[in-house]
Amino acid sequence: MRKLQAAAMANLENPLKAVEFTAQNTFDKSVRFIRSSAALLLEFDPHARSFTPDEPRLTPSGLLIEDESENLLLHSSNYAHPVWTRGSCRLEVDTGQKASEVMKLIIDPNQNDYLYQTVSVIPNRSYTFSFFARSSFDTSIFLAIRDEVNASFIDKDVVYKPQSKGFTRVVHTFDTPKTCDSIRVYPTRFNSSSAELYLQHLQLEVGRRPSSPIATGGSSVVRAQEAIKIVPPSGAIGCGLTVDGKILVKPIGRHKKEVVISRGINGYLKSVVFV
Structure with a gap:
């Protein structure tokens, strides 16, 4: 592996083949993108662009590739729905929010200002809200x-x-106790001062990192595993992946007809070079 890594680093400037991923490019015939579900990508606060199944999320930072994840919260941007339990904080609609109606909570400092949803969970497991x-x-x-x-x-x-x-994205990771299979998640609870609070894309996922927003309605939603499949050039022994500015090295067999890049990326893939 060390020899492969050294060879990859030495030949990055003169690879057998290089594939770049930008917001403008299109895949050549040797590259195939796979995701069996729809997905979202934030383009400007707080609104997201929708992508159909197998449509790649190409950005100036590269191709976003994420592991499968499920948003366990229902009605993830509609906290007027009864699935959200709301205390005395008032709910209004702000029609001036960038061509879309965005709800806001009017919070007064008292003991009854809160918003929460009750969710079934697995005991002794890490979650990210x-x-x-x-x-x-x-x-x-x-x-x-x-x-x-x-x-x-x-x-x-x-x-x-x-x-x-x-x-601003708020991220909080926690572990459920050994006997806990139901929780409440509060994005706001018993504040000490007044506020007008806008909330979007509320999400609860298994694991210790957040993924891109997953919109939900009356049920939880799974965003499927993403992957690309690339036909390597003849004689290639490995490939170098540039992900979020870091170079990762992946060995491949000399006679392998297809290279799959999938699990564990969880970031923006800028390029793939074969050596």
């Missing part, structure tokens, strides 16, 4: 995770400070 937030005021907001089975908080009064000039 994430969402995009913006506030009209410069204030601190509290999120929380509650264990419904043991009637106790896994995490409480976790502070985040949304900005007023754009949406």
